[in-house]
Amino acid sequence: MKYITEFRRQDLARQLSRAIAQTVDPGRHYRLMEFCGGHTHAIFRYGVQDLMPDNVEFIHGPGCPVCVLPTGRIDNAIQLAERRDVILCTYADLMRVPATGRNSLLKAKADGGDIRMVYSTQDALKIARDNPEKQVVFFAIGFETTTPPTAVAIKQAQAEQLVNFSVFCNHVLTPAAMQAILDAPQPVAIDAFLGPSHVSTVIGSRPYELFAEHYAKPIVIAGFEPLDVMQSALMLIRQLNEGRHEVENEYSRAVTRQGNLKAQALVQDVFELRPQFEWRGLGLIPDSALKLKTGYADFDAEQRFDMSAIQASDVKGCECPAILRGAKKPKDCKLLGTVCTPENPMGSCMVSSEGACAAYWSYGRVR
Amino acid sequence: MCLALPAQIVAIDPATNRATASVGNVKVDVSLALVDDVVLGDYVLVHVGYALNKIDEAEALKTLALFAEAGLMSGA
Numbered sequence: 160m161k162y163i164t165e166f167r168r169q170d171l172a173r174q175l176s177r178a179i180a181q182t183v184d185p186g187r188h189y190r191l192m193e194f195c196g197g198h199t200h201a202i203f204r205y206g207v208q209d210l211m212p213d214n215v216e217f218i219h220g221p222g223c224p225v226c227v228l229p230t231g232r233i234d235n236a237i238q239l240a241e242r243r244d245v246i247l248c249t250y251a252d253l254m255r256v257p258a259t260g261r262n263s264l265l266k267a268k269a270d271g272g273d274i275r276m277v278y279s280t281q282d283a284l285k286i287a288r289d290n291p292e293k294q295v296v297f298f299a300i301g302f303e304t305t306t307p308p309t310a311v312a313i314k315q316a317q318a319e320q321l322v323n324f325s326v327f328c329n330h331v332l333t334p335a336a337m338q339a340i341l342d343a344p345q346p347v348a349i350d351a352f353l354g355p356s357h358v359s360t361v362i363g364s365r366p367y368e369l370f371a372e373h374y375a376k377p378i379v380i381a382g383f384e385p386l387d388v389m390q391s392a393l394m395l396i397r398q399l400n401e402g403r404h405e406v407e408n409e410y411s412r413a414v415t416r417q418g419n420l421k422a423q424a425l426v427q428d429v430f431e432l433r434p435q436f437e438w439r440g441l442g443l444i445p446d447s448a449l450k451l452k453t454g455y456a457d458f459d460a461e462q463r464f465d466m467s468a469i470q471a472s473d474v475k476g477c478e479c480p481a482i483l484r485g486a487k488k489p490k491d492c493k494l495l496g497t498v499c500t501p502e503n504p505m506g507s508c509m510v511s512s513e514g515a516c517a518a519y520w521s522y523g524r525v526r
Numbered sequence: 527m528c529l530a531l532p533a534q535i536v537a538i539d540p541a542t543n544r545a546t547a548s549v550g551n552v553k554v555d556v557s558l559a560l561v562d563d564v565v566l567g568d569y570v571l572v573h574v575g576y577a578l579n580k581i582d583e584a585e586a587l588k589t590l591a592l593f594a595e596a597g598l599m600s601g602a
């Protein structure tokens with residue numbers, strides 16, 4: 160398949176592996192944070208880690224929206240789904256995320272809640288059109304990639320006067336999370352970043368320039384295919400060797416400096432910054448998430464259902480929070496592969512198809 | 527969540543601003559609300575039912591050339 164097969168070629172992976180081995184300074188340790196869970200999975204699925212010299216370490220970042228969503232927000236969604244007049248629409252990734260009291264959306268569905276898994280915001284709109292007697296709430300989560308489709312749905316609902324549709328908004332922002340990691344009181348040692356693939360198709364490479372300059376960290380925007388990850392690692396290693404700290408774009412077939420202006424304009428029209436938002440692992444981060452603007456308040460589920468914040472704690476012993484900061488690796492967690500498995504997850508990082516624990520489990524780094 | 531697949535546009539319905547895109551042998555219905563100037567034959571990244579961006583063929587070829595260059599450097 161075009162744009163997939165040629166970016167997974169084994170012969171080229173071997174060549175890149177040799178090129179990286181020849182480029183690294185043996186006396187130096189390279190700590191590269193891949194921000195996105197999509198990169199973490201590419202690294203394990205294709206064995207990229209094994210093609211790297213021992214002194215190149217990947218540190219897994221918080222770029223997994225399901226993983227960073229705090230438990231209280233899942234509890235909020237379950238409360239909504241327990242209402243007889245509500246149909247809750249959600250992306251499938253959220254169904255098994257542990258909520259308070261060993262609950263989950265999956266269990267709430269089994270208990271009779273009308274919860275529908277959707278592939279697209281368009282599916283949620285259709286459910287709203289087909290069920291005018293019900294309140295249809297879309298459980299919106301995701302980084303900048305997934306926000307524009309939510310904005311399109313809200314504008315469409317307004318145009319169609321689809322009054323029974325609303326959005327429980329949990330959209331979060333990548334640059335704010337990067338900054339939180341770099342500004343942490345006890346920051347994790349990171350030499351350089353593999354920048355997001357599809358978030359960057361929307362926001363462009365420009366927002367990262369601040370980090371490259373201010374924090375002196377090289378950043379390479381990297382595609383999600385294994386050769387993209389390896390080439391980007393090579394570019395980061397070269398920057399570090401040469402003492403440079405720039406934003407480079409390996410994923411230029413889809414990412415420009417300015418990004419997708421149409422998508423950005425839609426998001427700006429519909430959403431505004433929340434003063435702060437809680438992230439699992441990273442705590443409260445200012446200006447890190449979006450909510451609906453006043454002009455779209457009619458479609459804001461938090462206002463329509465008068466929802467209030469729920470404080471919840473994570474499962475004891477679960478290392479998800481430290482893993483999301485890059486402070487620990489999944490193999491450092493005592494629960495991993497013993498009591499915590501994809502069938503019976505204790506933390507969100509084991510649930511999501513982008514979670515670091517799920518990557519370790521799925522690709523045999525545990526057993 | 528941020529995953530997106532490259533797909534080729536095989537049909538466009540201007541009335542609804544939607545298109546049919548092909549990923550291998552699988553056909554998917556996608557919204558064109560987030561992209562401009564998409565024509566038949568274009569490759570787009572499809573994410574949760576939306577075309578997110580067009581894929582630039584010339585840039586893809588440049589990236590593939592970078593991989594080959596690394597191969598030359600490694601003496602393979």
